[in-house]
Amino acid sequence: MSRLTYVEALVAGIRDEMRRDPDVFFMGQDVGPMGGAMGGAMGLYQEFGPRRVRDTPISESAMVGAAVGAALVGKRPIVEISFGEFLPTCMNQIVLQAANLHYMTAGVASVPLVLRTRIGDGPYRGHPQCYEAWFAHVPGLRVVMPSTPQDAKGMMVAAIRDPNPVLFFEHMFLYHAVRDDVPEGDYTTPLDRAFVRREGRDVTVAATGWMVHRALSVAEGLAGEGIEVEVVDLAALAPLDRATLTESVKKTARLVVAHEAWKVGGFGAEVASEVAETCFYDLDAPIVRVGAPQAPVPVSKPLRDLFLPNEGDVLAAVRRVLAA
């Protein structure tokens, strides 16, 4: 074990796989000597050099296309799109090329690539918007969002080894905010599992990213009142681990879904629909969703704090489903 932050764990995962597999290489803007945005590529260039850690021009579509093409000839590229807000610039490559290739070639081609990107509110407040739901909608992609340092490493290693295009969403607030024990050496986390982070019998909170930590904090507080909250970290959005989700709801009979992205059309809508479709009669209360209001994410700190869903919103949602 070593004590690593979330971002250190991400880099450790990439580094371990690059040491293990010579076909793995990494490209992105400023990932070379600068060490990547927010230290996201720290030390990689120094260890692996310019052939395997490649600084790119500001050409997101060509970067993702380059990853697709390199994957098609047998390489295992990792391409970094500095921030999730830039994903619209390479949408065609992701949804028309990477996602379609395996199925549309009748299973002959495969596209083992990792597209890592940063989302959410963070210490610098730039590029906060969360577009993960768009990609969870498209078949042929894996979409993951680790919330702990262990999973940051374990899911990165698993993503690099996976034969599919994996969209890897890294939450910027978590980058330097959490430090935890991370296994050294060969360590993977499954890319299609949700994780019960805290067991409880009274209400399920299914959350992603930073909201997992807020839900855990709310659960801690409510335990003092004798209310036991079960916190499910969705971790993998596509494919979603529907079994773990519904098993939890069947036990607690109440569900809150929480994410930082906009509530309207957000991934929480899929989670709520799944539960409504498969265990409606197990529910004792209507499902409540927590997400951002329907406006662009404002920049100034006071506005941002008013705008984004927070612990208070999760707490209020939990009380609402308990009161119903």
Added chain:
Amino acid sequence: MGSFYGLREDDVIAAHYRGPFIAYYMRGADLSRLVGQALGKATGYAQGRALGFTGPVERHILPWVAGDLGTSLGVAVGAALGLQYEGSERVAVVTFGDGTSNRGDFHEAVNLAAVWKLPVVFVCQHNQYSISLHASQVLAGGSVAARAAGYGIPGLAVDGNDVLAVQGAVGAAVGRARGGEGPSLIEALTYRLGGHWAADPGGYRREAELQEWRARDPIPRLEGALRAAGEVDQGAVERLWEGARAEVAAAVSAAQAAPEPDVAALGLDEALAR
């Protein structure tokens, strides 16, 4: 045809959706399966799952699966990156239309290939029309080849209806790429004699223009060139035509008789690879 003739069998090819079957055929694809693919039959290489433009991927063909124009350039650049990464002498050749040269993807791909000196050859099949729009309405500067100068790579305009000229230009660019000298851009000026799609009467073109380009049909021109060089005589040309017509007719019959894809080809659990 000139763009893909004379490559190594393991060079990577990415053919534009207009006319890719000739490239795949030259790579050893089964003609009846190609026709079957155009008809959406179970025997097609995509088993009915994709537009008819893709081919046998295992023959180093980058599959055409996207519904857009331009992303194939980035993917071809990526294949070239993979080849350069492994220290191979293999190259990638990608063809595209004049309309595609107005996509941002074209510029991003050429720039990336140029800064990394990737072994890729960009060949523009400049047929002068983006569906109904003539290049003079939509292509600033009037030349695709001239755009190469902005990226510091060779840009060459050739007569796209002269098969041997195209093959000569592409061959030289391939040699350059194989030698580690980086990408080139070739603009092959041609003309789309038919409509954009089967039912398009192409009424936006002038009859005089159509007649002028019919007279430049590359197939009789190649035939004439080969005869003039003493490579073939009249009898050999006729036998080639007969053989080709019979082969195509047999392929079409076989494809028409082939089964439609059924639920087994639907493969709903195959969106992700295992």
